[in-house]
Amino acid sequence: MKVLMFLPLAAAAIAIPDPEWQAFKHKYQKSYASPAEEAARYRLFIETKARVDILNKLNGEPVFGITWLADRYDEEKYQRGLKKPKNFVPTAPVKNSTVMRGRSRAAAVDWRLTEAVTPIKNQGQCGSCWAFSATEAIESQLIMASGGRYDIELSPQQITSCAPSTGTYGCQGCNGGFTEGAYDYLKTAPGLANSFYIPYEQSLTESTETASCPKSKVDAMSGPYMELSGGYAQVTGYSYAIPPCTEGSCENQDLKGLASALEEAPVSVCVNAGVWNDYTGGVLTSAACGPMGAEYQDHCVMAVGYNSTAPKPYWIVRNSWASTWGMAGYIYLEMDKNTCGLADDVTIPHVTSSAF
Numbered sequence: 001m002k003v004l005m006f007l008p009l010a011a012a013a014i015a016i017p018d019p020e021w022q023a024f025k026h027k028y029q030k031s032y033a034s035p036a037e038e039a040a041r042y043r044l045f046i047e048t049k050a051r052v053d054i055l056n057k058l059n060g061e062p063v064f065g066i067t068w069l070a071d072r073y074d075e076e077k078y079q080r081g082l083k084k085p086k087n088f089v090p091t092a093p094v095k096n097s098t099v100m101r102g103r104s105r106a107a108a109v110d111w112r113l114t115e116a117v118t119p120i121k122n123q124g125q126c127g128s129c130w131a132f133s134a135t136e137a138i139e140s141q142l143i144m145a146s147g148g149r150y151d152i153e154l155s156p157q158q159i160t161s162c163a164p165s166t167g168t169y170g171c172q173g174c175n176g177g178f179t180e181g182a183y184d185y186l187k188t189a190p191g192l193a194n195s196f197y198i199p200y201e202q203s204l205t206e207s208t209e210t211a212s213c214p215k216s217k218v219d220a221m222s223g224p225y226m227e228l229s230g231g232y233a234q235v236t237g238y239s240y241a242i243p244p245c246t247e248g249s250c251e252n253q254d255l256k257g258l259a260s261a262l263e264e265a266p267v268s269v270c271v272n273a274g275v276w277n278d279y280t281g282g283v284l285t286s287a288a289c290g291p292m293g294a295e296y297q298d299h300c301v302m303a304v305g306y307n308s309t310a311p312k313p314y315w316i317v318r319n320s321w322a323s324t325w326g327m328a329g330y331i332y333l334e335m336d337k338n339t340c341g342l343a344d345d346v347t348i349p350h351v352t353s354s355a356f
Contacts, residue, residue, distance in 0.1 A: 016042050020049075028068040041071040052278050055288050063282035064275070067325075075207075077277045078321045080299035081127025082270050083176030085168070088246060092180070095239035095261070095348055105259050110305040110316060111266045112330075116140045117304055118153050120329030122322040124204035126174035130270075131159035132320035133300035134182035134349065137268040138192055140302075141351035142233040144265060152231050155198040159185065162213035173210030174202060179238075179268050179300050179347050186235035186349075190222035194230045197221075234352045241267050241346040249293045253343035255335070258315075259306055261346065266304040268347045269317070271340040273299035276319070281327045283312045285334045292341040303342065306335055315342055 016022075021042055024030065032038040048070040055064045069077050111117045118139045123132050135156040143151050163171040163185040171177025171185070186192055198218075201211040221229045241261035242254040261267055272290055276299070286292065305316040313335035323329040333339040 018042070021045060024066060024070065030071065044073065045071045048278065055275055055278060059282075059285050059288035061282060063280065063284050063288070064278040065280035067278065067280060069277055078325065079123060079125055079127045079129070079207075080273055081123075081129040081174070081176045082178055082298050082300050083127075083130075083172065084178045084180075084297075085170065088178075088180075090180070090240065090244045090246060092237065092347070093239050094243055095241055105256070105308075106263055107309045108305070108307045109259075109262050110307070111140070111262075112304055112316065112318075115148050115151050116143050117266055117318065118143075118151070120318065120323040121153075121156065121200075121320050122204060123156070123320045124200075124202050125207045126160065126202035126210070127176045128156060128160040128174055128202065129320055130171065130177040130179050130300045131156040131163070131182055133268045133270070133302055134159060134179045134186075134347075135192065136302045136318065136320075137179075137266065137347065138186075138233050138235060138349045138351055140266045141349055145351055150231055150233075153195040154233060155193045155195045155200070157195075157200045157202070157211065158189075158193050158198045158214070158218065160202070161211050162189070162215070162218060174207070175210070179270065179345070183235055183238040183347070183349055187237060189218060191232035191234045193218065193221060193232045197229045197232075235349050236352065237350045239348050239350065241348055242343060244346070245341075245344045246294050249291070250338060250341055250344050251292060253338045255338065255343055258303070258343045258346060259308075261348070262303060262305055265348065266302055266318075268300065268349070269303045269342050270297045270300040270345040271317075271342055272296040273301075273340065276326075276331065279326050279331055283310075283314045283332045283334055284339065286337040286339040289333070289340040292338045292344070294341065294344050297341050297344060300345075303346070304330075308335060315339070317342070 052064045056062045135154050139154050159182045169181035169184040171181040242257035302318040304318050314332035315335050317331050
């Protein structure tokens with residue numbers, strides 16, 4: 001009996017004889033506190049391999065793979081954070097595109113090739129995607145409104161920390177929020193500060209409480225020392241690029257309208273990103289991404305273009321999970337469908353540069 005009692009411990013101490021596991025540990029410099037923890041992490045690795053195989057078959061070609069997240073629990077992976085109030089009713093207007101709908105649209109648009117898109121950001125272990133998506137859309141609008149004079153990175157931390165939790169558009173900081181709530185907050189603030197004046201404070205490696213709102217700094221942006229705070233953007237509201245979908249399957253969204261909007265500027269979008277943690281590159285299809293209905297949305301990002309002439313046409317989408325994720329921080333989504341619900345909630349902030 002004594003020998004049998006020690007067998008599990010002896011087995012746990014033996015190195016796992018899987019060359020793929022050993023290569024994974026070496027590549028990502030993985031180490032574990034105990035044999036028992038390594039055994040648990042190895043089980044997650046095996047589950048990831050099986051999931052990736054299934055997803056690639058659904059996709060029709062490989063776009064998923066083994067990343068440094070392959071041995072992590074769901075709560076340890078990249079965070080999302082979209083959280084709209086129950087029974088949310090959109091009230092903002094739908095913008096009339098200046099691009100003529102009757103003419104042939106551009107075969108491809110890629111705002112990454114211009115100064116209108118700032119570098120990829122990293123929201124870390126905070127559910128602040130909604131604040132990043134709004135910030136990035138505001139950055140692009142500011143750059144374009146100023147003719148490129150104010151190419152500055154703005155502060156997602158200000159939105160994350162200061163957007164109120166009360167009211168119709170309440171947000172919950174790292175516990176979630178939504179872009180409409182971000183814009184609504186900014187209509188009442190002096191502006192959205194630059195990222196040097198109010199830098200990002202949330203942890204990149206672990207979940208932490210939302211940093212408190214730096215109210216005195218925000219107030220100072222319109223006070224006697226406003227010049228010391230540096231450049232910032234003023235937001236007066238927002239529009240939808242196309243009519244939003246707030247219920248049902250959302251299979252018939254206006255994709256031509258989204259393409260027309262992207263000819264004018266990058267836009268904020270919200271998606272179902274449930275499978276994105278395993279994405280490594282290529283065109284993610286609607287079949288592999290899963291449901292496109294509004295109820296499945298859990299992440300806000302930014303659409304920056306499309307390519308309609310590629311062998312498999314795609315939307316170009318910017319994420320906030322660092323430039324080491326996906327394709328240097330970007331993902332391509334199948335263009336012929338409302339893939340991942342990309343067209344469910346497309347917003348354009350109204351930004352002025354009069355604060356400079």
